[in-house]
Amino acid sequence: MSRxxxxxxxxxxxxxxxxxxxxxxxxxxxxxxxxxxxxRLEEALSGLAALHLMAPNLHPAEPDxxxxxxxxxxxxxxxxxxxxxxxxxxxxxxxxxxxxxRGEDLVRRSGLDWTILQPCAYVQNLLxxxxxxxxxxxxxxxxxxxxxxxxxxxxxxxxxxxxxDDGHTGATYELGGPRLVSARDVAQAASAVLxxxxxxxxxxxxxAAATAPEHERAWLRAMFEHYDRHGLPAGGxxxxxxxxxxxxxxxxxxxxxxxxxxxxxxxxxxx
Ligand SMILES: NC(=O)c1ccc[n+]([C@@H]2O[C@H](COP(=O)([O-])OP(=O)(O)OC[C@H]3O[C@@H](n4cnc5c(N)ncnc54)[C@H](OP(=O)(O)O)[C@@H]3O)[C@@H](O)[C@H]2O)c1
Numbered sequence: 509m510s511r512x513x514x515x516x517x518x519x520x521x522x523x524x525x526x527x528x529x530x531x532x533x534x535x536x537x538x539x540x541x542x543x544x545x546x547x548r549l550e551e552a553l554s555g556l557a558a559l560h561l562m563a564p565n566l567h568p569a570e571p572d573x574x575x576x577x578x579x580x581x582x583x584x585x586x587x588x589x590x591x592x593x594x595x596x597x598x599x600x601x602x603x604x605x606x607x608x609x610r611g612e613d614l615v616r617r618s619g620l621d622w623t624i625l626q627p628c629a630y631v632q633n634l635l636x637x638x639x640x641x642x643x644x645x646x647x648x649x650x651x652x653x654x655x656x657x658x659x660x661x662x663x664x665x666x667x668x669x670x671x672x673d674d675g676h677t678g679a680t681y682e683l684g685g686p687r688l689v690s691a692r693d694v695a696q697a698a699s700a701v702l703x704x705x706x707x708x709x710x711x712x713x714x715x716a717a718a719t720a721p722e723h724e725r726a727w728l729r730a731m732f733e734h735y736d737r738h739g740l741p742a743g744g745x746x747x748x749x750x751x752x753x754x755x756x757x758x759x760x761x762x763x764x765x766x767x768x769x770x771x772x773x774x775x776x777x778x779x
Pocket of ligand 1: 517518519520521522523524541542543544546562563564565566592593594595626627628629630633
């Protein structure tokens with residue numbers, strides 16, 4: 509039997525690579541689609557069993573991209589589409605979330621068999637600072653605000669199931685981790701994994717956005733301000749239901765992702 513081919517837009521990015529692994533583990537074939545495919549979208553989408561419709565992070569015109577891809581998907585005869593949105597897409601203070609809210613509306617009115625995923629921020633977003641020589645959690649917002657941080661591999665597994673299994677048409681799934689956690693919780697959990705102190709440091713929003721392209725900076729600052737006031741809570745029960753088992757805890761994600769940095773001597777519990 510031939511393996512189903514699933515298209516993954518922005519498939520060479522962080523989320524796309526995790527989704528490709530999850531699809532392969534289910535016997536499907538992931539076809540990464542990127543900016544080079546936009547010129548001949550209909551051709552790129554033909555023959556796909558399903559499409560994971562995902563914009564690159566902070567895309568300046570996500571609704572336009574979503575609209576173009578939906579038009580091409582219909583023309584190419586792709587019937588099933590899973591849209592990668594975000595938790596709280598309708599938050600008015602975050603322009604890139606609002607772009608996803610408008611994307612959701614287009615998906616719901618597309619006439620295709622659609623499913624919408626609303627993942628919270630990934631635990632993995634905080635890994636670069638934890639992998640430095642002096643590991644730290646650096647955030648440009650209140651480190652005690654709560655987030656439904658999710659494990660990226662869990663989100664990818666849920667996406668693979670929505671793409672490959674029946675029964676998800678018309679569903680919108682908010683995907684948070686098993687409990688709400690703060691940046692301070694992440695630092696504490698990382699400290700236990702690494703066997704050394706991991707400080708949580710508050711940095712200026714301008715500093716945190718400094719290396720981003722110009723058009724992204726204002727949106728990032730707006731997101732940091734929202735996080736500073738409200739965090740980004742998200743529920744965890746839907747993700748567990750989709751996985752069919754407990755979702756990955758913060759501690760388990762960090763142990764898996766940082767395990768290579770732990771020398772036998774510094775591992776917790778070793779003397
Ligand atoms: N990070 C999080 O915590 C989080 C949480 C919830 C939702 N999300 C959402 O997840 C999605 C994926 O984020 P990500 O960080 O994994 O993606 P990403 O790394 O930003 O994706 C980058 C990829 O997108 C491709 N790309 C660039 N411009 C493109 C275009 N105009 N059209 C199509 N593809 C293009 C590039 O591939 P080529 O070089 O092949 O063009 C690149 O490899 C975003 O929509 C983000 O909002 C993220």
